[in-house]
Amino acid sequence: MTPPVRFLGAGGAHDVTLGNSAALIEWEDKTFLIDCGFTVYPRLVEYRLVEKIDAICITHLHDDHIGSLSALLYHRHFLSKLPPIPIIAGSAELFAKIYTYLHFLMGEVEKFAQVLYPSEFASHVLAIPTARLHVAHMPSCAYLFTSKSMNILYSGDIGEPVPILHDAAWIAAHQPLYVFHDIAFHHTPTHCYYQALYPFLGQVRLWGYHCNPQDAPHDNKIPLVHDTFLLK
Numbered sequence: 001m002t003p004p005v006r007f008l009g010a011g012g013a014h015d016v017t018l019g020n021s022a023a024l025i026e027w028e029d030k031t032f033l034i035d036c037g038f039t040v041y042p043r044l045v046e047y048r049l050v051e052k053i054d055a056i057c058i059t060h061l062h063d064d065h066i067g068s069l070s071a072l073l074y075h076r077h078f079l080s081k082l083p084p085i086p087i088i089a090g091s092a093e094l095f096a097k098i099y100t101y102l103h104f105l106m107g108e109v110e111k112f113a114q115v116l117y118p119s120e121f122a123s124h125v126l127a128i129p130t131a132r133l134h135v136a137h138m139p140s141c142a143y144l145f146t147s148k149s150m151n152i153l154y155s156g157d158i159g160e161p162v163p164i165l166h167d168a169a170w171i172a173a174h175q176p177l178y179v180f181h182d183i184a185f186h187h188t189p190t191h192c193y194y195q196a197l198y199p200f201l202g203q204v205r206l207w208g209y210h211c212n213p214q215d216a217p218h219d220n221k222i223p224l225v226h227d228t229f230l231l232k
């Protein structure tokens, strides 16, 4: 079974060519956009997807994950004349920061978006807490999409494997589990070192993103999304 995931970009924070990491997930008849960094809005326009999105999940507030969110919201409101779109925030901290960010940029947030917790939007989308595992000041979360036939975990940026993956019972209860994980090929506290993901290779179906495949060392065993899941 192929998970219904398409990446709009799968590069690192400054990789304009590979694009900011962001994905579309088709789930329970709805299209979710995960993250909306500064390269994402132009690609949504290019692929005529601006109007196709039903909700936006935000993992954290770095520019490569939120930098074109207001452009997307303005487009949907003024050009597409669409009602406010749900923006899903996985924690109270993230909720407050997303709301404040949009308020600074756009004024009346409610005209353009409805900031919601996952449980207020859909029972099959859950947030997995990862606060401060990317950078110290930054609230963040991973998102889990659940269904009877498969589950998808999207890590967001994180300096280590998403902690819940260390819970073997949790993994067993969520099979088949497809994991899209932030990956780095050098040691850094802000992204997950590729070898740290090796223990999970036999337990979940895993792909790495937020990297340049050309930087992958020869011993890398983690498949990358670039070949299979990138929207072309």
Ligand SMILES: [Zn+2]
Residues within 6 Å of the ligand: 012, 013, 021, 062, 064, 065, 157, 210
């Ligand atoms: Zn990033």
